[in-house]
Amino acid sequence: MRRVILTIAGTIAGLVALLSFKSHVPTVPSASVSTTGGTGSTGGTSAPSSSPATVPGEFPMGSLAGTLTAGETAVSGQVANTAYGPVQIQLVMRNGKIVKVAVLRQPANTINDIRINDFAFPKLIGETLAAQTAKIDAVSGASYTSAGYIQSLQSALDNRA
Amino acid sequence: MTSVAKRPAPVRHAGTEAYPGQRPPTTPPRSGASHGPRARSRAVPPKKESGRAGARVVLAVIVLGAVAVIALWWHSTPDVSGLGGWLTGAGEVLGLLAGYGVVVLVALMARLPPLERGIGTDQLARWHAMGGRYVVCVVWAHALLIVWGYAVEAHTSVTGETATLLTQYPDVLMATVGGFLLLGVGLISMRAARRRVRYETWYYLHLYTYLAIALAFSHQFADGAAFVNNLAARFWWSAMYLTVAVLIGWYRFVVPLRAFARHGFHVIGVRQEGPGVVSVYIGGSRLDELDAEPGQFFRWRFLTRSLWWSSHPYSLSAAPGKDLLRITVKDLGDHSQALARLQPGTRVIAEGPYGAFTATGSGRGVVLLAGGVGITPLRAMFATLAGPVTLIYRASSTQDVVFADELDAIAAARGATVHYVIGSRAELGGDPLSPRVLRSLAPAIDEQDVYVCGPDGMASAAITALRAAGVPKRSIHRESFEF
Numbered sequence: 001m002r003r004v005i006l007t008i009a010g011t012i013a014g015l016v017a018l019l020s021f022k023s024h025v026p027t028v029p030s031a032s033v034s035t036t037g038g039t040g041s042t043g044g045t046s047a048p049s050s051s052p053a054t055v056p057g058e059f060p061m062g063s064l065a066g067t068l069t070a071g072e073t074a075v076s077g078q079v080a081n082t083a084y085g086p087v088q089i090q091l092v093m094r095n096g097k098i099v100k101v102a103v104l105r106q107p108a109n110t111i112n113d114i115r116i117n118d119f120a121f122p123k124l125i126g127e128t129l130a131a132q133t134a135k136i137d138a139v140s141g142a143s144y145t146s147a148g149y150i151q152s153l154q155s156a157l158d159n160r161a
Numbered sequence: 162m163t164s165v166a167k168r169p170a171p172v173r174h175a176g177t178e179a180y181p182g183q184r185p186p187t188t189p190p191r192s193g194a195s196h197g198p199r200a201r202s203r204a205v206p207p208k209k210e211s212g213r214a215g216a217r218v219v220l221a222v223i224v225l226g227a228v229a230v231i232a233l234w235w236h237s238t239p240d241v242s243g244l245g246g247w248l249t250g251a252g253e254v255l256g257l258l259a260g261y262g263v264v265v266l267v268a269l270m271a272r273l274p275p276l277e278r279g280i281g282t283d284q285l286a287r288w289h290a291m292g293g294r295y296v297v298c299v300v301w302a303h304a305l306l307i308v309w310g311y312a313v314e315a316h317t318s319v320t321g322e323t324a325t326l327l328t329q330y331p332d333v334l335m336a337t338v339g340g341f342l343l344l345g346v347g348l349i350s351m352r353a354a355r356r357r358v359r360y361e362t363w364y365y366l367h368l369y370t371y372l373a374i375a376l377a378f379s380h381q382f383a384d385g386a387a388f389v390n391n392l393a394a395r396f397w398w399s400a401m402y403l404t405v406a407v408l409i410g411w412y413r414f415v416v417p418l419r420a421f422a423r424h425g426f427h428v429i430g431v432r433q434e435g436p437g438v439v440s441v442y443i444g445g446s447r448l449d450e451l452d453a454e455p456g457q458f459f460r461w462r463f464l465t466r467s468l469w470w471s472s473h474p475y476s477l478s479a480a481p482g483k484d485l486l487r488i489t490v491k492d493l494g495d496h497s498q499a500l501a502r503l504q505p506g507t508r509v510i511a512e513g514p515y516g517a518f519t520a521t522g523s524g525r526g527v528v529l530l531a532g533g534v535g536i537t538p539l540r541a542m543f544a545t546l547a548g549p550v551t552l553i554y555r556a557s558s559t560q561d562v563v564f565a566d567e568l569d570a571i572a573a574a575r576g577a578t579v580h581y582v583i584g585s586r587a588e589l590g591g592d593p594l595s596p597r598v599l600r601s602l603a604p605a606i607d608e609q610d611v612y613v614c615g616p617d618g619m620a621s622a623a624i625t626a627l628r629a630a631g632v633p634k635r636s637i638h639r640e641s642f643e644f
Contacts (some may be wrong), residue, residue, distance in 0.1 A: 007295060015251045018231065022241040022250065083239035109389040111330050115315050141245050141314045 059121045060102035064092050071095065075160045077152030079105060084113055087148030091156045098132055101125040101153075107145060116142045124149045133157070215279035223265055230261045233394055237387040248310030253386060255303035260381050260398070262296035263343075263374050268405045272412040272512070281517030282458075282474070283641040290350065297347040300340050300377075332380035339376035342369045361471045378402065417462075417512040424448060426509040428463070429485070431501060434563040437492030438534065439501045440478060443509055444485055451514055453481040455541035456612070456640070459513030461488065468499055472512060476538040476640075478564075480545045486511075489563065491534035518640035520546055521610055528553065528603045530594070530623055532615020533561060538640055539614050540564050543571055550577040551603045555593060555619065559583055594623050596630035607631035614640045 065074045072094045079088045085107030092100035103121055107113040120142035127136040134154040138146030234254050241250040269276065269289045276285055312322035327334050349358060349366050358366075381398070382388045388395050420426075424445035432440045443461075453459075455477065462472035478489035490500050518538055520527075526549040529539040533556055543552050552572070556562045562581060572579045580602045582593050592598070599606055611632055613620050620639055627637055 008298075011299075015254060018235075018254060019241045019247055019250045022235075022238060024240065024242050024246075110384060110386060112311060112314075112384075112386075115311075115325075119316060141243055141316070143242055144239060 059125055060100060061104075061106075062102065063090055063104060064100060064102045065090075068092065072099070073160070075156045076104060077154070077156030077159070080148035080151035080155075082107065082144040082148040084144050085109055087145060087152055089149060089152045089156060091153070091160070093160055098129060101128050107148075116145060120145045121149070128153060215275075216284065219276065219280060226261060226265070227258060230257045233257060233387050233391075237391060237394075243313070245310050245314035248306050248313060250310075252303050252306030252310050255299050255306065256381070256385065257387060259296055259300045259303050260377070261401075262292065262299060263370070263377075264401055264405050266292050266296060267370070267374070267409065271405065271408045272416075272515070273408060274412070277515045278517055281640075282515045283639075284517070287641075293350065294347060297343050300343055304337070304340055330380070331383035333384060336377040336380035339373035342373035342376070346370050346373070360473075364471065374402075413512075417510050420451070420512075421508075421510045424451070424511075426486075426511045428503045428505055428507040428509060430505055431503050433501070434489060436560055438489060438563045439492070440487055440489040441500055441503060442485060442487050443511070445511075446484060448481060448486060449483045451481070453477065453486070453514035454519040455480045455545045456518040456520065456538045457514040457516040458538070459486075459488075459511040459515065462510040462512070463500070463503060464508040464510065465499075465503070472510070474515070476516075476541070477514075478537040478540050480541050481514075489534075489537045489540070516640065518612065518614070518638060521638070526550070526605060526609040528606050528609050528611045530611060530613045530615070530627075531555065532613075532619035532623070533557070534563075535613075535615030535620070535640075536564060537614075539612060540568065542612065543568065543577070544575075550575070551606075551609075552577065552579045553582060553594075553599070553602055554579060555582045555615065555623075557583075557585055592622075592626070594619075594626050596626050599626055599630045607633075610636050610638065612638045612640075617641060 063074065063076070068074055072092050074090055074092050076090045077088055079086045086105045087107065088103075088105035090102045090104050091098050092102070101124075103117075106117045106121070108117070120139040123139045124136065124146060128134075134150050134157055136150065136153075138150070231254060234250075234257050238250060238253070241247055266289055269285045269292070308323050308326060309319055311326065312319045315322065315325075317325070327337060346367055346369055348354060349363060355363060382395055388398065424447060426443055426445040429442040429444040432442070434440050458474050458476040460472040460474045462469060475488040475490055477486055479487040492498055492501070516538075520542065527542075527546050529543055529546075529550065529552045531539045531552065531554045536554055539552065543550060552568065554562065554568070562583065565581075568579050571577065582589070582598075582602075584593070586593060603609070606627070607630060609632075611627055613623050613627070615623070620641065624637055624639065628634065
């Protein structure tokens with residue numbers, strides 16, 4: 001019985017020690033930006049865009065270049081490579097304001113990646129539309145995705161001029 | 162005694178002795194401890210010492226493997242942040258360790274000759290049993306931590322997350338079925354349950370672990386963060402599983418069948434040794450090539466309508482001959498009862514020899530300490546060990562003593578001593594194998610090698626007494642039937 005308790009305690013202690021040696025503060029700027037992307041396009045006429053998505057799992061994916069209405073411009077950010085995979089976003093601008101954000105590339109190696117995206121991107125997009133800058137908070141539980149998003153967003157904002 | 166019931170002692174038979182009631186072996190008499198020069202040269206280096214060193218090497222290799230597995234996790238994990246990160250991280254580490262642990266557990270039971278001879282089947286089985294309990298716990302801790310951790314990360318409830326994992330994550334449902342199979346096998350193998358389950362039932366239920374491992378394999382690559390982006394990790398992980406699968410196929414199936422074809426094992430006769438104790442004589446050709454030694458055992462599969470589907474370990478009860486082997490079995494289960502009815506000519510698949518309970522050849526003199534049917538391997542060693550030998554044979558009644566004539570004849574022929582310690586503890590008026598008794602029966606016992614074989618209770622008590630009598634731990638060799 002003592003051996004059982006020792007084994008369990010040893011395993012737990014080992015796990016805690018192991019995990020505690022890992023970095024706990026996700027190093028946000030660890031995403032690297034590749035030089036692809038960063039293209040802008042101007043839209044024609046179409047129906048007005050819907051309101052920004054805030055429901056988990058609902059956010060625009062893929063380029064919105066084909067859905068632009070008059071006066072709107074689509075600007076893609078650069079690809080930010082995170083530990084879990086690339087993140088790239090696209091902004092739709094109207095009169096210098098961000099009116100829509102679409103996700104062009106996202107980490108999707110595991111279902112867990114996708115589920116993290118599903119709750120992180122709507123929040124990030126919501127924050128972006130509210131702040132109109134890249135100075136937004138990372139989503140807890142999705143620090144890498146947030147870092148990649150912010151980086152791609154910043155490059156898109158830099159590109160828009 | 163229940164433990165012995167399942168596997169009567171490993172016993173065997175050496176080239177130098179005659180089989181009572183049977184024709185004498187045709188091998189020329191040999192002096193010394195073993196049968197052929199080959200076997201002998203292997204037996205002579207202090208084997209138990211190398212066995213203990215071997216055990217340390219094997220344990221070190223297992224631990225190094227676990228470290229490599231943890232390194233794989235480390236490599237694939239950028240950080241551990243938040244409660245969800247801690248839970249998921251712990252779950253991932255445990256999952257990888259479980260995936261590695263099942264392979265180690267199966268490899269221990271793959272009948273690898275270096276492990277069987279160097280460490281001993283009984284020791285391997287103890288590791289397997291301890292490790293098995295541990296790995297089943299690790300598997301379930303992995304499952305629960307992952308569910309909890311994912312639920313925290315995805316901001317959902319644990320029950321909802323469980324449903325999501327089972328229905329949406331690839332192969333998780335399959336792996337969960339495997340987890341339940343492992344849990345079931347673990348429960349059946351627990352000591353309390355084992356006593357109520359027949360050996361055969363337990364054995365066959367155990368085979369479900371293979372199914373469990375197969376069911377759980379694919380979810381590791383489909384969902385494991387350590388593998389999705391790491392082709393090399395997937396390759397080596399698969400190679401590890403495949404290697405062990407091949408070893409099992411080879412040593413548990415191909416090798417026994419080849420030995421069957423080459424040696425043509427068959428029953429020559431059955432002899433009643435005492436109430437409920439039978440000896441089975443098994444003939445074959447070129448048996449010296451097996452390099453079996455007194456003290457070892459084979460797993461026997463008698464090809465009759467009722468017995469072919471299960472194999473049982475029984476020790477050789479006389480030193481192995483060139484064309485004849487003998488096992489002696491106490492009537493403790495259905496299987497051993499059926500052995501008494503074996504017909505001459507019945508074909509036999511013999512898997513072995515196994516076991517590290519063999520002569521160390523240290524030359525300091527030997528004490529053999531037998532309890533009940535534990536006499537069988539010691540009977541074989543008694544006839545063949547070099548140097549001064551003392552046999553102490555503990556039995557609860559005169560009727561339970563088997564081989565008395567043989568033992569007396571061997572003792573007379575080689576000038577060895579047999580002490581029978583017969584009777585219940587009450588009849589003998591005290592501990593029948595107290596340190597004092599042991600020293601009076603074998604005055605030089607603290608300088609000699611001692612081989613103990615008997616029911617677990619007796620063997621444990623005897624080892625305690627031997628230690629108290631001044632016998633160093635490294636000089637005590639034990640064979641357990643508990644595997």
